[in-house]
Each structure stands twice: as structure tokens, then as C-alpha cells.
Amino acid sequence: MIMKKINIILALIVTFFFASCEEVVDVPLDTAAPRLVVEATIYWQKETTGNNQSIKLTTTNDFYSNVVPPANDAVISMQNSENVVFNFTELSDTGVYACDDFVPVLNETYTLKIIYKNETYTATETLMPVVPITKIEQNDNGGFAGDQIEIKAYFDDPANITNYYLFEYAYPKEVKSNYSVTYDEFFNGNQFFSINSNEDYVSGEILKISHYGISQSYYNFLNIILSLSGENGGGPFQTPPATIRGNIINTTNSANFALGYFSLSEVDTKIYTIQ
Numbered sequence: 431m432i433m434k435k436i437n438i439i440l441a442l443i444v445t446f447f448f449a450s451c452e453e454v455v456d457v458p459l460d461t462a463a464p465r466l467v468v469e470a471t472i473y474w475q476k477e478t479t480g481n482n483q484s485i486k487l488t489t490t491n492d493f494y495s496n497v498v499p500p501a502n503d504a505v506i507s508m509q510n511s512e513n514v515v516f517n518f519t520e521l522s523d524t525g526v527y528a529c530d531d532f533v534p535v536l537n538e539t540y541t542l543k544i545i546y547k548n549e550t551y552t553a554t555e556t557l558m559p560v561v562p563i564t565k566i567e568q569n570d571n572g573g574f575a576g577d578q579i580e581i582k583a584y585f586d587d588p589a590n591i592t593n594y595y596l597f598e599y600a601y602p603k604e605v606k607s608n609y610s611v612t613y614d615e616f617f618n619g620n621q622f623f624s625i626n627s628n629e630d631y632v633s634g635e636i637l638k639i640s641h642y643g644i645s646q647s648y649y650n651f652l653n654i655i656l657s658l659s660g661e662n663g664g665g666p667f668q669t670p671p672a673t674i675r676g677n678i679i680n681t682t683n684s685a686n687f688a689l690g691y692f693s694l695s696e697v698d699t700k701i702y703t704i705q
Contacts, residue, residue, distance in 0.1 A: 500525025560643030589619025
């Protein structure tokens with residue numbers, strides 16, 4: 431009789447345990463005030479005027495929301511060392527601000543100024559040059575297992591100066607580009623290359639390869655972002671698993687800092703047809 435009672439009690443405990451495991455638990459998350467997110471990457475493609483540039487402003491949102499709210503009605507300008515000002519105007523209510531008279535000058539210093547909701551944000555960066563891509567090679571037995579198509583894009587690194595690079599490989603069949611960063615600690619003044627391997631490359635398809643000149647501070651920022659997102663985890667501008675602060679400073683209220691980065695790069699792009 432005692433054993434029968436024990437078995438009944440155990441059965442009730444087990445039933446309660448498994449029933450509890452089936453319950454959906456909503457974890458309460460603190461809802462922070464929205465922060466400004468700045469995508470101010472100014473690219474000057476070689477052999478173009480570089481006059482047309484854009485900056486995108488959004489705000490952070492609740493953890494469970496898939497909506498990315500645009501930051502409307504901001505006042506954005508950029509100024510060079512000679513106090514020439516370039517104004518950016520919002521396109522409708524998109525949060526995208528455009529300028530059609532920007533004048534890019536290599537190694538020139540520019541200061542970004544954003545006024546949003548009565549607070550002023552600033553950042554200063556230099557437009558970094560990049561050397562051209564000189565040749566592209568393909569290896570059909572690339573990758574660790576030798577079963578991938580491997581592409582190398584070569585360039586001649588300038589000597590006696592430290593150069594920082596961002597490499598991008600964009601394949602139309604993939605939603606996200608593949609990014610990597612490096613600097614010339616071990617190849618200063620020599621020929622070097624960016625490299626990308628992919629088992630999904632198809633002969634006859636187009637591959638867009640871009641090399642960007644970047645500053646040391648932007649290199650450090652991207653290095654952290656790419657490490658957190660995974661080496662092949664897509665673009666550096668997707669949301670990282672931690673809040674990484676860039677170079678945007680809120681001069682009105684330092685506690686209400688913005689996310690994102692202001693950078694300026696010369697870019698060399700080559701279109702390659704996979705063999």
C-alpha cells in the first residue's frame with residue numbers, strides 16, 4: 431500500500447515537471463530609449479567625380495521588433511579643412527540624406543555634423559587612398575579541401591607607409607557580400623592580394639571585387655565587428671551581438687551616444703567573370 435502511494439506521488443511529480451517544461455516563458459527585457467544609428471560611409475570610386483554621396487540615419491528599436499525606424503528631420507553637413515561645407519538633404523521621409531556636390535580629396539580631413547532632436551553629433555575622419563587592383567587569378571582547386579573556386583585580386587602596396595585595407599567580394603547569388611580587413615605589417619612595399627574561396631561559384635557568373643583604403647581607427651572598428659559576426663558572417667554593418675561604439679560623438683549629451691561610424695575611402699572595383 432505504501433509503495434502504491436509512493437508510485438502515485440512520483441507519477442504526479444513527473445507529470446507536473448513535464449507539463450511545466452511545455453510552458454512558454456517570456457523573458458522580460460529592458461526597453462532602452464532609442465539611439466541614433468549613423469551609416470556615414472563615404473566612398474570615392476576611382477575614375478568618378480565622387481560628387482554624389484549619401485548618409486543613412488536610423489534609430490534602434492525594441493529587441494523583438496523587426497522594424498528599423500528612419501531618423502527623420504535631421505540636419506547634416508560635412509566640412510573640410512578649408513571650411514568648405516557640403517550639405518545633405520533628406521530624400522522624402524526615408525532617413526537617407528543625399529549630397530550631389532561633394533568634393534573628395536585624398537588625405538583630406540572632413541568633419542561630419544548631425545543635428546538630431548536638438549542634439550549635435552560630430553565625427554572627424556580622413557579620406558584614405560587605395561592602390562589599384564593590378565590582376566585577378568582563379569584557382570579551381572582552392573579552399574582547405576581543394577573543392578572550391580579561389581579568387582585572388584592583386585595590388586602593389588606602397589612602401590614606407592602603413593596602409594589599411596577593407597576587401598569586399600560581392601556575388602549576385604548571395605544576399606551578403608564577403609568582407610575582410612588587413613594591413614601591411616608583413617607585406618609593406620610588396621605585391622599582395624585579397625582572397626576569397628566559394629564552393630558555390632559558377633562559371634560564367636559575375637563577381638564584383640572592391641578594395642577600400644581605410645584609416646587605422648576604422649580598421650580597428652571593422653576588425654571587432656567582423657570577429658563578432660564571424661569571418662564569413664556577412665557584412666560589417668549588420669547588427670553585431672554586442673554594442674560596439676564607433677567614432678560618432680554626441681557633443682550635447684555624451685551619455686546619449688550614437689552607434690555607427692563615419693569613414694571616407696577611395697575604392698577600386700573590378701568586375702570579374704568566373705572561368
